[in-house]
Amino acid sequence: MTKSAPARPILIAGNWKMNHGPAETRAFFRDLRVPELPSGVQLLLFPPALSLAAARSELEQRPEGFPPVSLGVQNIHWEPAGALTGELSAEMARSAGASHALVGHSERRQLFGESDEDTVRKVAATYRAGLIPVLCVGETLEERRKGSLARVLHRQLDAVIGPEGLRTEIATGPFVLAYEPVWAIGTGETATPDDAAEAHGLLRAHLGERLGRTAGDGIPILYGGSVKPKNARELLAAPEVDGVLVGGASLEAESFAQIAAASVSPQG
Ligand code: PEP
Secondary structure, rough: OOOOOOOOOOOEHHHHHHOHHHHHHHHHHHHHOOOOOOOEEEEEEEHHHHHHHHHHHHHHOOOOOOOOEEEEEEOOOOOOOOOOOOOOOOHHHOOOOOEEEEEEOOHHHOOOOOOHHHHHHHHHHHHHOEEEEEEOOOOOOHHHHHHOOOHHHHHHHHHHHOOOOHHHHHHHOOEEEEOOHHOOOOOOOOOOOHHHHHHHHHHHHHHHHHHHHHHHHOOOEEEEEEHHHHHHHHHOOOOOEEEEEEEEOOOOHHHHHHHHHOOOOOOO
């Protein structure tokens, strides 16, 4: 499979989920050794919100020349403040040092009942606060078996870029999309590069239809679902794959660094 040089940035992102408190976060950054990366490659980590401050202070102490690592939060509430025990707002995340927020991760959708309507409110909140949304979409195994891949991806995407959504804001950007087939998250099952290319192709075409070709082509689409050092290179080489969103394999500094290294010379 060949891939022409991407005009979009390549993002290597890690979602730590409910792992790594402040002490483990400090240890992670002390252990992290990343090779020199091409200028278009960006690193991004989503620690638990309670560990953002530790991540930020470790990053400030890294030696000169260490590749920059952006930080994000795994979830936000759409209200800026209020009587919402246990929630955090996009504004708070921004002032704590986050530049990105995950929205619509399948664990939020499946375990916490996050709806398509919620994803619209959350994406709107990220823009209000100056955060970059990373919207996760993906089908379950059952939906895939029923042949509903395109229908599910279009529905999840249309919630935010359709007529009722935030088409203008998203067309102007920045906006990041992550294709995360639910059957491949935390299961060890990985989409093949052809599976990823098919889904990313559907998403790219739909972005173009809704936002216009130029705006649609500018949006990076990450692949997520059991990405490991051993399969990162071939996934990154697949057409329309502009980076990876990594769960389990981003928890160890060494494996995250190996995945980042795979972006240096993806197969093509
Ligand atoms: C994720 O949670 O976004 C994810 C892709 O997890 P994993 O890499 O562990 O499948």
